[in-house]
Amino acid sequence: MxxxxxxxxxxxxxxxxxxxxxxxxxxxxxxxxxxxxxxxxxxxxxxxxxxxxxxxxxxxxxxxxxxxxxxxxxxxxxxxxxxxxxxxxxxxxxxxxxxxxxxxxxxxxxxxxxxxxxxxxxxxxxxxxxxxxxxxxxxxxxxxxxxxxxxxxxxxxxxxxxxxxxxxxxxxxxxxxxxxxxxxxxxxxxxxxxxxxxxxxxxxxxxxxxxxxxxxxxxxxxxxxxxxxxxxxxxxxxxxxxxxxxxxxxxxxxxxxxxxxxxxxxxxxxxxxxxxxxxxxxxxxxxxxxxxxxxxxxxxxxxxxxxxxxxxxxxxxxxxxxxxxxxxxxxxxxxxxxxxxxxxxxxxxxxxxxxxxxxxxxxxxxxxxxxxxxxxxxxxxxxxxxxxxxxxxxxxxxxxxxxxxxxxxxxxxxxxxxxxxxxxxxxxxxxxxxxxxxxxxYPFFDWNDRARMTAQVNNTYTRGVFTTKERATAINELLDESSKYIHPGDAVLIYHSVPLLHYMTNTRPYLRNAMPWLYEGSFFANELNTTAEKTGRLPVIIRQLIKTVDDASMWPDPPAKFDDNWDKINEKRDQALDQFIQKYQYREVWTNKVFSILIPAGK
Structure with missing residues (x-):
């Protein structure tokens, strides 16, 4: 043979x-x-x-x-x-x-x-x-x-x-x-x-x-x-x-x-x-x-x-x-x-x-x-x-x-x-x-045919990196709108596992961690409240609305199979954030199907 x-x-x-x-x-x-x-x-x-x-x-x-x-x-x-x-x-x-x-x-x-x-x-x-x-x-x-x-x-x-x-x-x-x-x-x-x-x-x-x-x-x-x-x-x-x-x-x-x-x-x-x-x-x-x-x-x-x-x-x-x-x-x-x-x-x-x-x-x-x-x-x-x-x-x-x-x-x-x-x-x-x-x-957390990856995000810091048109559009929408509420050097809470947005907007994490998803629920709640009391400042919140990792890595397209365990994993963290939002009377000022922007009362 x-x-x-x-x-x-x-x-x-x-x-x-x-x-x-x-x-x-x-x-x-x-x-x-x-x-x-x-x-x-x-x-x-x-x-x-x-x-x-x-x-x-x-x-x-x-x-x-x-x-x-x-x-x-x-x-x-x-x-x-x-x-x-x-x-x-x-x-x-x-x-x-x-x-x-x-x-x-x-x-x-x-x-x-x-x-x-x-x-x-x-x-x-x-x-x-x-x-x-x-x-x-x-x-x-x-x-x-x-x-x-x-x-x-x-x-x-x-x-x-x-x-x-x-x-x-x-x-x-x-x-x-x-x-x-x-x-x-x-x-x-x-x-x-x-x-x-x-x-x-x-x-x-x-x-x-x-x-x-x-x-x-x-x-x-x-x-x-x-x-x-x-x-x-x-x-x-x-x-x-x-x-x-x-x-x-x-x-x-x-x-x-x-x-x-x-x-x-x-x-x-x-x-x-x-x-x-x-x-x-x-x-x-x-x-x-x-x-x-x-x-x-x-x-x-x-x-x-x-x-x-x-x-x-x-x-x-x-x-x-x-x-x-x-x-x-x-x-x-x-x-x-x-x-x-x-x-x-x-x-x-x-x-x-x-x-x-x-x-x-x-x-x-x-x-x-x-x-x-x-x-x-x-x-x-x-x-x-x-x-x-x-x-x-x-x-x-x-x-x-x-x-x-x-x-x-x-x-x-x-x-x-x-x-x-x-x-x-x-x-x-x-x-x-x-x-x-x-x-x-299957590029890392961007699961798509590379032939479709011909679009760039309109951002200085990601120039030369290509993704799908749909993903670039979703991010561009967020970056355009977020510029009304945040500026370079601001402390921003980006929740929970999309920290590259900090890099793109040249902002810094509100907590001691750029990816709050790594925190266990009660620990996250304590970090939120302690930081708010210590600094006396409330951050603009950018919140992801969908799963963006693992089997959902083809986002914004929906995953082939819904992961019902994902909500359970994030339940306590989500509850901690929701309580923080209610406590300080945040309101949503913008959203698309992937992200939302929330600002505290009086801002």
Whole structure:
């Protein structure tokens, strides 16, 4: 069969390095021009806009302090680039992460398989948030940490191990939950065990790693104090701890995070099996009963084409969706790491597999949505290693069979090498098809055919970013009308998950958080009343009237299925806002089908 004669990793291996790097950069940049998300990208952009001028208004975001320092500096230096500039910064960060992964893994993996694994990882990220943000920065710092740590161990250089600890400190300040990467000290002990180091030597190296973390953290705290940002950082830590005390109803409640961890990883395994088992079972059926030789070839080819057609249909109808691809690649990386631990002789590769598995398992723990939103960023080490391992496996000519032969029948329980190669090559093509389709039709929270995204919002800060005409019209209507009631620098309450409107209008959040949706109901009510009493000012309120995220990401068009759970999720927050509106006698002065504007009595 033709697919048995080609090798996609071999084709990628032949590309000159500069061509491969150029493809990555070109793809990431091209993805920046379409899709307009008002939620997560706005949350980050507002932080960058206000971190230096109005830090108290974005105190919640100080849990991502280092990200804000870098993003804020970029926004300050290049204000005319707006959202598009921040997306280009994100594309550069993503490309650097990819190249660092390549440099880290290249000595240990086949070049073609490594490039294929990196492309899979890049593609699965490409329909997520495009703006420079904390997940991008954390993965860049994690790759630097892994590179310094492995080089320090293999070259017996304690300074590189020290630098690895510094990278963890920086990563923690880019995203507080990333402090769990101190646990990468496990890689030091694992390396020591593999190389028969004494425990005292292992412990000494771990102390050097920890010292790097402490030194990096101390240096950054001094910088915070010099720039008068330390108090806001401490305030953000306290704010998150208060929110976490909300229990299961809080986005950061410990019970919610732990339950979510086990549920989502269990779902990942289930979905991986749902994809893999039908393929393997069908291939085994080909071996189970093979009739006379004249019938064998067309029957197998027909079955193969039928399976391929079925998967193409599942991909095209979104039965196999983006989340399932995240699950599949996570399972692939996890299985690959386990296989490396069991069978691989290269000790350094075993340590790398541990690093890759560690970040896959721990990084989602600190996210309000776990693997669902951040799992895709953790695959830079694990997926290339797994692709290389299974690519080598597919090239083996040996077969392990339990079989019985007769004149007209051959019985076999396992797969033959040529079947494995066919499954591998077809699987690669189907993964590419699924990831490219998701990237084309499902830009982050702007789920539309990119061919329809030809309109721009009439706003300086979103110039060069294209969306659908309907979405641009709805936003333009709001911006035109809101200019009568709000002005740059005003404190505005934009409720509840469309903070990019702050960035577009150059206003600041009324509360300490640009996205009130992250607040649990009673906490939100307390923040509203406390801020009103403390400041003595009542804000103009811009309220979204429809769901604008997840399965409603094709707004202003209605979702394919109404999410009746959405109102339940927001019920207590909505009640808190309604009580605030009644208490201060707000009145609605404008509305369209997506937004409304309310002003307090006497204004």
């Amino acid at each position: 033709f697919l048995q004669k080609i090798s996609i990793p071999a084709l990628l291996e032949k590309l000159p390095a500069w061509v491969f790097a150029g493809i990555i950069l070109l793809y990431t940049v091209l993805m920046t021009f379409q899709g307009l998300d008002l939620s997560d990208e706005g949350f980050n952009a507002v932080f960058y806009r206000n971190i230096y001028s109005n830090p108290e208004s974005v105190q919640y975001s100080f849990m991502f302090w280092l990200t804000g320092v870098i993003g804020g500096a970029f926004d300050y230096l290049f204000p005319s680039l707006g959202l598009l500039g921040l997306r280009i910064l994100g594309a550069i960060t993503l490309t650097c992460t990819c190249l660092l992964s390549y440099r880290l893994l290249r000595p240990y993996l086949n070049k073609g398989a490594l490039r294929l694994g990196l492309l899979f990882t890049l593609l699965v990220i490409s329909n997520n948030i495009r703006i420079f943000h904390y997940n991008y920065l954390c993965m860049l710092l994690y790759m630097l940490c892994a590179l310094f740590l492995l080089r320090g161990l293999t070259r017996n250089n304690p300074w590189l191990i020290f630098l690895a600890g510094v990278m963890v400190a920086l990563e923690t300040l880019a995203r507080i939950p990333s402090i769990v990467n101190l646990g990468l000290a496990l890689a030091i002990f694992y390396y020591g065990i593999l190389h028969k180091y004494s425990f005292a030597r292992q412990f000494r190296l771990a102390l050097i790693y920890g010292a790097g973390f402490i030194a990096g953290l101390a240096a950054m705290i001094v910088f915070m104090k010099i720039t008068n940002q330390y108090d806001n950082y401490v305030g953000a830590v306290k704010l998150v701890m208060e929110m976490g005390s909300g229990g299961a109803s809080s986005h950061y409640g410990l019970s919610k995070l732990l339950k979510q961890f086990f549920v989502l990883y269990g779902s990942s395994v289930k979905h991986g099996l749902l994809i893999a088992l039908p393929v393997i079972s069908a291939a085994m059926i080909c071996n189970l009963v093979t009739y006379r030789p004249s019938y064998r070839k067309p029957l197998i080819q027909l079955l193969t084409l039928g399976i391929i057609a079925a998967f193409v249909w599942l991909i095209w109808t979104d039965t196999i969706n983006h989340l399932m691809m995240v699950f599949l690649l996570t399972d692939l990386a996890t299985l690959g790491a386990i296989c490396i631990f069991i069978s691989e002789k290269n000790k350094e590769l075993k340590v790398l597999a541990l690093m890759g598995l560690y970040i896959i398992l721990t990084y989602p723990l600190g996210s309000s949505d776990g693997i669902y939103t951040v799992g895709l960023y953790t695959l830079w080490i694990g997926v290339p290693i797994a692709v290389d391992y299974f690519n080598k496996w597919l090239r083996l000519d040996s077969q392990w069979n339990i079989q019985s032969r007769s004149e007209n029948m051959r019985f076999s329980l396992l797969l033959r090498p040529e079947q494995l190669r066919t499954i591998g090559q077809v699987g690669i093509l189907l993964v590419f098809l699924a990831l490219l389709r998701q990237a084309y039709y």
